[in-house]
Amino acid sequence: MTYKELSSQIFNKKSYLCVGLDTDPHKLPPHLLKEPDPVFAFNQAIIDATADLAVAYKPNIAFYEAQGPRGWESLQRTLEYIPADCFTIADAKRGDIGNTSSLYARTFFDPDAAGLNFDSVTVAPYMGRDSVLPFLDYAGKWVILLALTSNSGSADFQRQRILTDSAREQELFEMVIKTAQTWAGPDKLMFVVGATQADELSRIRELAPDSFLLVPGVGAQGGSLAEVSRRGLTAAGGLLVNASRSILYASGGTDFADRARAEAQLLQTEMAEYLDAGVLAIK
Numbered sequence: 001m002t003y004k005e006l007s008s009q010i011f012n013k014k015s016y017l018c019v020g021l022d023t024d025p026h027k028l029p030p031h032l033l034k035e036p037d038p039v040f041a042f043n044q045a046i047i048d049a050t051a052d053l054a055v056a057y058k059p060n061i062a063f064y065e066a067q068g069p070r071g072w073e074s075l076q077r078t079l080e081y082i083p084a085d086c087f088t089i090a091d092a093k094r095g096d097i098g099n100t101s102s103l104y105a106r107t108f109f110d111p112d113a114a115g116l117n118f119d120s121v122t123v124a125p126y127m128g129r130d131s132v133l134p135f136l137d138y139a140g141k142w143v144i145l146l147a148l149t150s151n152s153g154s155a156d157f158q159r160q161r162i163l164t165d166s167a168r169e170q171e172l173f174e175m176v177i178k179t180a181q182t183w184a185g186p187d188k189l190m191f192v193v194g195a196t197q198a199d200e201l202s203r204i205r206e207l208a209p210d211s212f213l214l215v216p217g218v219g220a221q222g223g224s225l226a227e228v229s230r231r232g233l234t235a236a237g238g239l240l241v242n243a244s245r246s247i248l249y250a251s252g253g254t255d256f257a258d259r260a261r262a263e264a265q266l267l268q269t270e271m272a273e274y275l276d277a278g279v280l281a282i283k
């Protein structure tokens with residue numbers, strides 16, 4: 001999906017909601033356990049219930065890999081079931097020396113070589129340029145680079161102050177954002193910024209005015225959609241705000257899909273208000 005197509009989806013659906021498919025086999029409603037692939041049955045119902053409200057889906061790969069080969073099959077079925085008008089994110093947080101990253105990229109981007117056909121993958125920047133470039137080699141595919149994450153441990157490295165070449169102080173995540181933009185433009189590169197870090201979003205917008213930001217951390221982690229939207233929205237939309245547990249596990253019973261829809265609807269209704277208000281009005 002191109003930058004322009006993603007932006008159009010946001011304004012067509014009046015939504016920048018990404019539904020996180022962090023599907024935990026131990027949290028499935030009991031009535032699904034008799035299905036041949038309970039994880040897929042759950043995801044299918046969630047996707048059916050939310051596809052008109054969401055512009056993206058983000059399966060977190062850990063939840064599938066932890067199930068062994070069965071989990072990978074559930075992941076593949078899920079990916080194939082996601083409607084074509086939705087952007088897909090493999091939340092894998094990969095990155096390694098170049099030849100290894102090439103194989104990770106093939107895993108998520110190359111269905112002709114036994115891989116999956118995601119639109120994007122999350123990548124950790126710690127190993128630097130040559131660990132990221134192999135993911136950027138795929139036409140039409142995106143890298144979503146971790147910049148300032150939602151967890152408390154983000155302070156350990158990402159918030160550390162370092163000196164720039166001109167001896168000015170900056171935080172490490174700022175350097176990541178600046179340097180990575182010399183590797184690829186906003187048509188192929190997004191950044192992850194946690195919703196719990198909304199205070200930093202204005203500064204991040206100055207550093208990356210046109211980039212899409214994947215913003216997880218509303219819902220279960222307590223980030224504010226209003227704050228994120230006020231500081232992060234751009235004329236192209238520019239945001240994908242993810243919620244996982246608050247949608248998936250709104251109910252553990254037979255009404256789980258209806259309750260998931262209701263949670264997604266609350267977020268989408270709020271997003272539509274912010275989009276209708278106009279980006280400049282929100283600023």
Ligand SMILES: O=C(O)c1cc(=O)[nH]c(=O)n1[C@@H]1O[C@H](COP(=O)(O)O)[C@@H](O)[C@H]1O
Nearest residue numbers: 060122149150194216219220221243244245
């Ligand atoms: O890359 C991510 O998606 C991510 C980055 C980050 O900084 N914080 C974060 O929570 N995530 C992911 O976003 C999802 C958040 O899930 P909930 O807290 O249940 O909405 C999980 O899949 C996390 O792995």
